[in-house]
Amino acid sequence: MSANSIIPAFPRMLEDESIYIMREVAAQFERPALLFSGGKDSITLVRLAQKAFWPGKIPFPLLHVDTGHNFPETIEFRDWLVKETGAELIVRYVQDSIDAGKVKEETGKYASRNVLQTVTLLDAIEEFKFDACIGGARRDEEKARAKERIFSVRDDFGQWDPKKQRPELFEMLNGRINIGENVRVFPISNWTELDVWTYIKEEQMAIPSIYYTHKRQVIERDGMIWPYSDFLNTSEDEIPFEEIVRFRTVGDMTCTAAVASTANEIDDIIREILAAKISERGARMDDKRSEAAMEQRKKEGYF
Amino acid sequence: MDIVRIATAGSVDDGKSTLIGRLLYETNSITADKLEAIEKASKRRGVDYTDLSLLTDGLIAEREQGITIDVAHIYFSTPTRKYIIADTPGHFEYTRNMITGASNAQVAIILIDARNGIVEQTHRHFYITQLLRIPYVVVCINKMDLVNYSEEQFNQIRAQFKELFEKANFKEQKLEFIPASSLYGDNISTRSAQMSWFNGPALLEFLEGIEWHTIENNLPARFPVQYVVRPKSEQWHDFRGFAGKLSSGTLAKGDVVVALPSQQESVIEDIYQFEQSLPVAESGDSVVITLKDEIDISRGDMLVKKAETPAPLKEISSMVCWLDHTPLKAGKTYLLQHGSNRVKAKVTNLFSSINVLDYQTIEGVEEIGLNEIGYISLKTAKPVNADSYAANKRNGSFILIDEGTNSTVGVGFIG
Incomplete structure (x- = not known):
């Protein structure tokens, strides 16, 4: 597809389905929470929750597991969104888990806190007795995700057992759980990356500025562009330079690669995706660790 | 933009994963x-072509054993349609x-290996498309390259399949037969040069050409209440x-509705889709409805139009498909x-189970086990406002929870 590609319409049936799922969560669980990372998928979830319960407020808190390695723009956006929607925000810090000796900081140049956040998340679930955590995962992202249910039951340790998934038929969702179990809920399971972007466009949603083009200090590593920051362990030959970039996906500063781009409007972003040669998860170092990296992390309680 | 939901059935050996890989590749x-x-990964495994099936075989155990364990969802789109494929395994807990x-599919693609023709599994797959009343079935006779693209072989399999269809109940189902080679891309997105004898459409061409119309809009209105907002x-004090x-x-503003089970009547005051007020809600819309009168309605209740009230069922006879290792008794x-709506339901009678190979019912069974299909009757603690599955899929089906x-x-599919 070329730069002049026609931007497809957002399939509205997806929104109806996601709003239905949001309402099922509020109705079937006592203490749900929405996992908020500041990325476009969780921003989309907040929008859907807002629509699902209007004119009421979102009836559950947003939970942010803060790795301490966030882009400052993401935190700024998060605080703005919370104010805008009147939602309740709970933040729990990976740094606290490290200080308590529950997890150990990774070392080496690929060190990231992506895996560590699972422990902080599980602790938060226990602390607040959350019985359902809503996440922005999509089935098109990755092969293990393609097999995930909308209501995904996890055991005491947050573990996913792909062989013991509950069948989901028609639109009926079964959120009944045993003591100690909890459920991860994925309302945008059936959306693709393109669907998320066309939705953001049609809904005229605000998103963090780093999704748009900007100048940034970066380094080059493994053929990709990495944001330079205090959190990134660099070797001597990795010399930072300035580049015009944007981010296609937003995770931690240590594991999210940038793309060279001058896209400063939503239409430019969508056209870039239509023409993209590399998939979204391809810009995430956390998945590249092995062929089965995502499945392994999910089994251990990652969402 | 329309969404089309497809279910694919067949084993890895039929080239199903390759077919899906091919659809993704060519779109x-x-x-x-x-x-x-x-x-x-193909090279590591020592195959000399790009094994497109590796796109969908996702889990570690599946890659180790070369089988598909669970339902995988795969997405592709054309400029006019978004397609969602539910890819289901052929041999492992197939039913x-x-x-x-x-359950949500509008089209099912059944794969047949052109060398083997119709096998036991084909019967099962076809039976399920009948049971679920899937409106379109594409019988994709694959691996035509291995039978020298033989027209005779294709015709023979098609004739056998039509015999199966003769015995089936859901006659409104539309069948389409396509000879294909997913490995070489014959009749997948474009018509095959190898099979000039075939005048029908390629698979994608067929999918793009189906005219979708929401028949659900023409059915009686069924609005199950999920949540009370x-x-x-201060601003919405009495909302x-x-x-x-x-x-x-x-459902439209001004419609006279009845709340079930209370049977209280009221009139629709407004229909909201977020901040927007709609004159009419259509089938599939997620909305918030307000009524003119204050009547007692909670989750599990249903709003219907006054003239179209379903019969409240306390005795349900139904076909069930069993999904658990512990059998139904x-x-x-x-x-x-x-x-x-959730209610307690007791299995009062277990009539028979069905042999999906020859459609014969087996009388006097003691239980219905995993992957088996049977007829039962249930008695519910409170009435259920259901239709028959044949009349209304969404309102005619239920799940059982242990x-x-x-x-x-x-x-369950209500009879």
Whole structure:
């Protein structure tokens, strides 16, 4: 597809389905929470929750597991969104888990806190007795995700057992759980990356500025562009330079690669995706660790 | 933009994963890094072509054993349509997974290996498309390259399949036969040069050409209440809205409605889709409805039009497909979930099970085990406002939940 590609319409049936799922969560669980990372998928979830319960407020808190390695723009956006929607925000810090000796900081140049956040998340679930955590995962992202249910039951340790998934038929969702179990809920399971972007466009949603083009200090590593920051362990030959970039996906500063781009409007972003040669998860170092990296992390309680 | 939901059935040996890989590949739905990853993996495994099936075989156990364990969802789109494929395994807990994957499907693709023709599994797959009343079935006779693209072979398999269809109940189902080679891309997105004798469409061409119309809009309105919105804010002090997804029919402002089970009547005051007020809600819309009178409605209740009230059922006779390792037994009580409504239901009678190979019913069975299909009757603690599955899919189906394990153990189709 070329730069002049026609931007497809957002399939509205997806929104109806996601709003239905949001309402099922509020109705079937006592203490749900929405996992908020500041990325476009969780921003989309907040929008859907807002629509699902209007004119009421979102009836559950947003939970942010803060790795301490966030882009400052993401935190700024998060605080703005919370104010805008009147939602309740709970933040729990990976740094606290490290200080308590529950997890150990990774070392080496690929060190990231992506895996560590699972422990902080599980602790938060226990602390607040959350019985359902809503996440922005999509089935098109990755092969293990393609097999995930909308209501995904996890055991005491947050573990996913792909062989013991509950069948989901028609639109009926079964959120009944045993003591100690909890459920991860994925309302945008059936959306693709393109669907998320066309939705953001049609809904005229605000998103963090780093999704748009900007100048940034970066380094080059493994053929990709990495944001330079205090959190990134660099070797001597990795010399930072300035580049015009944007981010296609937003995770931690240590594991999210940038793309060279001058896209400063939503239409430019969508056209870039239509023409993209590399998939979204391809810009995430956390998945590249092995062929089965995502499945392994999910089994251990990652969402 | 329309969404088309497809279920695919067949085993890895029939080339199903390759077929899906081919559809993704030819609609430019595979990105460079994913293609590169499967090229690498193909080489590691010692095959000399890019094994497109590796795109969908996702889990570690599946890759080790070369089988598909669970339903995988795969997405591709053309400029006009978004397609969602529920890819179900052919041989491992096939019924459970296929029914799960196919419950929302508008089209089923059944794969047949041209060398083998119709096998036991084909009967099962076809039976499930009949049971679920899937409107379109594409019989894709694959691996035509291995039978020298023989027209005779294709005709023979087609004739055999039509015999199967003669015995089937759901005659409104539309069948389409396509000879294909997913390995070489024959008749997948473009017509094959190898099979000039075939005048029909290629697979993608067929999918793009189906005219979709929402028949659900023409059915009686069924609005299961999911959640009651009560903001209790200053601005919306007295607001009481009933949130739900209209499962069939249409509802308009001013319609006289009845709340079930209370039978209280009122008039629709407004229909909200977020801040927007709609004159009419259509089937599939997630909306919030307000009524002119204050009547008592909670989750699990249903709003219907006055002239189209379903009969409240306390005795349900139903076909069930069993999804759990512990078999269904007469006398046991389960939780029955119908839309947003959950009631206790006791299995009063277990009549028979069905042999999906020859459609014969087996009388006098003691239980219905995993992947088996049978006829039962249930007695519910409270009435269920259901239709028959044949008349209304969404409002004619339910799931059974085991109260001990909380698992979804069965699915029912009301007779």
